[in-house]
Amino acid sequence: MIRLIQGDITKIEVDAIVNAANTSLLGGGGVDGAIHRAGGPAILEECRQIRAKQGGCAIGAAVITTAGRLPAKYVIHTVGPVWNGGHNGEPELLANCYRHSLQLAVETGIKTIAFPNISTGIYHFPKSEAATIAITTVQQFLATDNTIKEIIFVCFDEENYALYKERLDKGQ
Template sequence: MNSEPSQTDPGTQGAAAIVCLVGDLTRFPCRAVVNAANTSLRGGGGVDGALHRAAGPGLLAECIERYPSGCPTGEARLTGGYNLPAEHVIHTPGPIYAGGGAGEAQLLAACHRNALQLAAAANCGTVAFPAISCGVYGYPVEQAAAVAMEAVASALRELPQLEQVTFVLFSEEHHAVFEAARRRRV
């Protein structure tokens, strides 16, 4: 997979750039990688499972020790990165899509906003996100991309210490949708 940005004009909000690319989130170099976690913070499938496997057992041990009650949907929790190239993992459980009338957009926006606030507080200038809730949680990719871009652009205006937010997407299809949403925001 290509880990280079697919565009030459990264969108900017304040001083921070928003970039979309196709790649492997477990190998992406950044200060903080965002985990599309489940509420237990005990690992799982998809991005969550991949990050836990790549980070090694220390990640799960820290989640259990520091966050025995897990993390509510839309909130975020910070751990070390362990064997990942990122210094930190920011865990945020996205909403399960139930048709769009159960506050899913607000919860998804909160995931992005809260993750970026934690990153800024930990002096992590570069942050990488997956497509939160777009896998088994069933969030339509087009809607999720629009919510994510709006939330990130808004948060970046308030968090000048952030330098770049990268959406590291698993497929060309997801990349095309997120890139289109990014271009609409700039």
């Protein structure tokens, strides 16, 4: 049910990819910028509609749009926390990104989903802790809901890939 690959999330053929978005939903750097560039203007247009309706996306929350020109059908946008030493609820907010994305996937009928390494880039969440939170949260979700058939962690860099592989090999 859980797979790990190193690569470019914009090339993955799944029902939905998850975007590590910012609260504005208007695109940005890192994976967010890559998804918007590869998916084209349809994603940004739907993000603007969501902003007009609800004013963006809160940290730990998730919203869904079309995937535009991407091989996926949907993009689930979630906003990870900026790391501020771990004393402002960052671990729980990061876990919420995974929980809320998975719940939205279930509500939408999504069976396959790919996640990037949320908050580990410019938001500076420690990669080791983020990997543990991601895997543990996904495993807890799968223990209570078997709607989603495959969850793929897509690591862009070697460091995240090694951290995820080590934890998944241990059965964490």
